[in-house]
Amino acid sequence: MQDRPAFRLFDTHCHLYHDRLAPDLDAVLLRCQEAGVTDIALPAIDFDTQPLVEELRAICPSAIRLYPMAGIHPTDVPADGVDFGKLEAWAHEPEVVGIGETGLDYYWSRDLVDRQQESLQFHCRLARETGKPIILHVRDSTDDVLRIIREEQDGRLRGIWHCYTGTLDQGLMAVDLNLHLGIGGVLTYPKGGISEWVHALPADRLLLETDAPFLAPVPHRGKRNEPAYVRAVAEKLALLLNRSLEETAALTAANADSLFGA
Ligand SMILES: [Zn+2]
Structure with a gap:
């Protein structure tokens, strides 16, 4: 190597x-190590994620640290509601370091808006009770997500607006609500929007992410995404922040460490 x-x-x-x-x-894990990826947080989608992450942890090289999470993705909330008892037990597992991903997705489905909101509120409760950060998926739903976080915020809630693509005002509002902002492949797209104001956000709230296998950054756009490509996001962010790649990697890793208590 x-x-x-x-x-x-x-x-x-x-x-x-x-x-x-x-x-x-x-090969994916090898490319991670070659790219300098040392830590990977694993937001859950549904209850099936838990055994899959267990399998991963058994085979992942020790040079890469994995961060399991517990949550039900908004597009996977069933019509008859989430099994909250089962989710609560999972969230309290000692290896679980985050609650999500949860949030609201009005792009794929508006049929279950009430169910999605109820699920988000329950995830907020779990995040407060466990002290673990909440991971928010926000799609065509920014106002409702920020409203619910404001209602649920009692000083204990903290977390990540994952794949942040909002306006500067929305980003600053999220920071006020004690959220970090996950910056992913969209930053590298020509119409990525946030590239114009990412430098105006508090640097200590910026995080890197891939959302692999989705949303691959340029030059891999349109192909399968993988965690090694987080480096392309880091390079673009470094350029926009007028910092070196090394500084940007250190900054965002330290931000993640403080959030996950590493
Ligand atoms: Zn995700």
Whole structure:
């Protein structure tokens, strides 16, 4: 193997257990190490995520630290509601370091808006009770997500607005609500929007993420995403913040460390 980079990249949002990454997982993990990816947070989608993450932890090289989470993705909330008892037990598991991903997705489905909101509120409760950060998926639902977080915020809630693509005002509002902002592949797209104001956000709230296997950054746009590509996001962010890649990697990794209590 070639020499590893002298910095660490923390991918704060990656579905590494997804079946699209399974066929060549060994190569995916090797490319992570070559790219300097040392930490990967694993937001859950549904109850099936838990055993998949267990399998991953058994085979992942020790040079990469995995961060399991417990949650039901808003598009996976069933019509008859989430089994909250089962979710609560999962959230309290000692290896679980985050609650999500939860949130609201009005793009794929508006049929279950009430169910999605009820689920988000329950995830907020779990995040407060456990002290673990909440992971928010926000799609065509920014006002409702920020409203619910404001209602649920009692000083204990903290978390991540994952794949943040909002306005500067919305980003600052989220920061006021004690949220970090997950910056992913969209930053590298020509119409990425946030590239114009990412420098105006508090640097201590910025995190890197891939959302692999989705939303691959340029130059991999349109293909399967993988955690090693977080480096392309880091490079673009470094450019926009007028910092070196090493500084940007260190900054965002330290932000993630403080959030996950590492
Ligand atoms: Zn996700």
